[in-house]
Amino acid sequence: MKTKELIQKEWSAYENLISSEKLEQLISRPCEYMEQELRAVIPSIELATDGPVIQSVFLFTDDYLCEARLAENAENFDIGLRKTVLNYRFELGSHEVKSPEPQPAEGAEQTKEARVIQPRIYQTAKVFFYHGLSLSTSIHYVGDGRESWIRAVRAIMPVEILK
Amino acid sequence: MATVILPGTAKRLTPDELKEKAFWNKCASFRKEIGVPGFWANLEKNCIQWADDISVSPFWKAVKDRQPSWSNDFRRLTGGSLLARSEIPRFVGKGMKRVREKMCRQFAEDENVAIQTLWPEKGPPVPALNDLVRTRIDCQFLDGVEYIGTVLGDLAREMGIKWKRTREGRLEGYFAQHFLFEQAVFFRFGGGQEPVTIKCEVQIATGLATQVWETSHRIYKVSRTRLEQAEDWQWNPNDPRFIARPLGHMIHLADGLLVQLRDRSNLQS
Numbered sequence: 001m002k003t004k005e006l007i008q009k010e011w012s013a014y015e016n017l018i019s020s021e022k023l024e025q026l027i028s029r030p031c032e033y034m035e036q037e038l039r040a041v042i043p044s045i046e047l048a049t050d051g052p053v054i055q056s057v058f059l060f061t062d063d064y065l066c067e068a069r070l071a072e073n074a075e076n077f078d079i080g081l082r083k084t085v086l087n088y089r090f091e092l093g094s095h096e097v098k099s100p101e102p103q104p105a106e107g108a109e110q111t112k113e114a115r116v117i118q119p120r121i122y123q124t125a126k127v128f129f130y131h132g133l134s135l136s137t138s139i140h141y142v143g144d145g146r147e148s149w150i151r152a153v154r155a156i157m158p159v160e161i162l163k
Numbered sequence: 164m165a166t167v168i169l170p171g172t173a174k175r176l177t178p179d180e181l182k183e184k185a186f187w188n189k190c191a192s193f194r195k196e197i198g199v200p201g202f203w204a205n206l207e208k209n210c211i212q213w214a215d216d217i218s219v220s221p222f223w224k225a226v227k228d229r230q231p232s233w234s235n236d237f238r239r240l241t242g243g244s245l246l247a248r249s250e251i252p253r254f255v256g257k258g259m260k261r262v263r264e265k266m267c268r269q270f271a272e273d274e275n276v277a278i279q280t281l282w283p284e285k286g287p288p289v290p291a292l293n294d295l296v297r298t299r300i301d302c303q304f305l306d307g308v309e310y311i312g313t314v315l316g317d318l319a320r321e322m323g324i325k326w327k328r329t330r331e332g333r334l335e336g337y338f339a340q341h342f343l344f345e346q347a348v349f350f351r352f353g354g355g356q357e358p359v360t361i362k363c364e365v366q367i368a369t370g371l372a373t374q375v376w377e378t379s380h381r382i383y384k385v386s387r388t389r390l391e392q393a394e395d396w397q398w399n400p401n402d403p404r405f406i407a408r409p410l411g412h413m414i415h416l417a418d419g420l421l422v423q424l425r426d427r428s429n430l431q432s
Contacts, residue, residue: 016228017235026239049303050234050246072239097249120249 003031003038014043017054030068030077036061040156047142058139060156085161087130095122186270193278196288203259210256213348214296217363218253227251233314242429247301247370254298287350287359293343294364301370305418311367312340319344336411339368369418379407
């Protein structure tokens with residue numbers, strides 16, 4: 001599958017964070033250097049003060065895995081062998097973000113009952129691939145669709161890769 | 164200060180209060196609704212309702228939808244967070260005490276101000292203020308303030324909304340950008356309603372600037388109906404404003420230094 005088609009197929013859940021056009025532009029060089037057809041594109045998402053942000057994107061081919069760290073004015077990526085994983089670790093959890101108290105109208109009496117603002121609860125996941133004693137890869141998730149994200153990780157990096 | 168006792172009352176009015184009274188009489192003769200009992204309470208209810216309406220308006224909904232993408236773009240550009248909080252805030256209505264104070268202050272600044280610039284000649288009697296409904300977006304970094312102002316403008320243009328942006332830097336140590344946009348709402352009164360277009364204000368500032376401004380307002384509640392002269396506090400180290408106002412400038416400087424520090428740290432890493 002061509003890169004563009006793969007991105008269109010797999011990126012819809014993350015389109016609100018980075019558009020597929022932008023992503024295609026950001027990963028063009030690592031894709032070129034790997035010289036293999038892309039099998040999967042999975043974001044590594046972390047929680048910033050203003051919500052989930054994509055720190056890097058993992059690109060998988062038959063032989064390689066590549067982490068492309070996203071920056072507008074720099075290209076920063078590394079490539080490793082995909083099937084050298086010795087240990088596979090999952091850390092799943094949740095993270096609660098409390099919203100600030102709602103403000104009353106400026107200079108007004110509080111005439112309405114205070115709104116009850118529910119805290120925002122994010123699903124979280126950290127997946128570690130240990131390639132040896134000192135080399136590891138970690139890919140993170142923060143958001144509301146953890147199961148489909150983990151499914152994508154397991155599809156391209158099944159546990160049987162350890163065999 | 165000279166005071167005047169109004170006939171039939173025991174209340175002494177200062178010259179400022181007399182001017183204020185004259186101003187409201189002038190307003191009430193221009194728009195008779197202003198003198199009707201219950202006018203201000205009704206206007207306040209309308210402001211609160213408009214704040215709720217605008218918080219769920221297509222424009223503000225689009226702002227909320229685009230925020231994750233803006234935050235990601237900003238991080239890629241700068242390596243830092245765009246917002247100091249996790250969500251785009253709702254709007255709040257301005258209380259009538261503040262509305263009245265602000266209008267009086269505008270009158271105090273120019274006693275010859277045309278009353279038509281403060282009240283519309285026709286249509287619902289809604290004061291021509293920019294911030295009857297307002298909200299404040301706190302940014303993590305100073306260049307985030309500029310970024311948010313720009314993307315809000317782009318979005319408003321895309322949606323065909325009238326808008327204006329100002330970059331405020333005041334002697335009083337207030338640094339923020341104001342994004343004003345127009346929204347059609349209903350002015351409700353009695354059992355009826357009438358359409359009216361109001362201006363909504365989005366104040367954009369760094370989290371630090373917001374904290375300093377809000378804290379300094381709490382320690383010194385300056386009269387908002389009178390003009391303040393810088394000489395009142397600039398040479399009086401015992402005046403709370405002597406600390407609060409220059410602190411606003413220092414925080415603006417600190418916000419700028421933080422951007423430089425962030426960028427240098429990005430370069431080194």
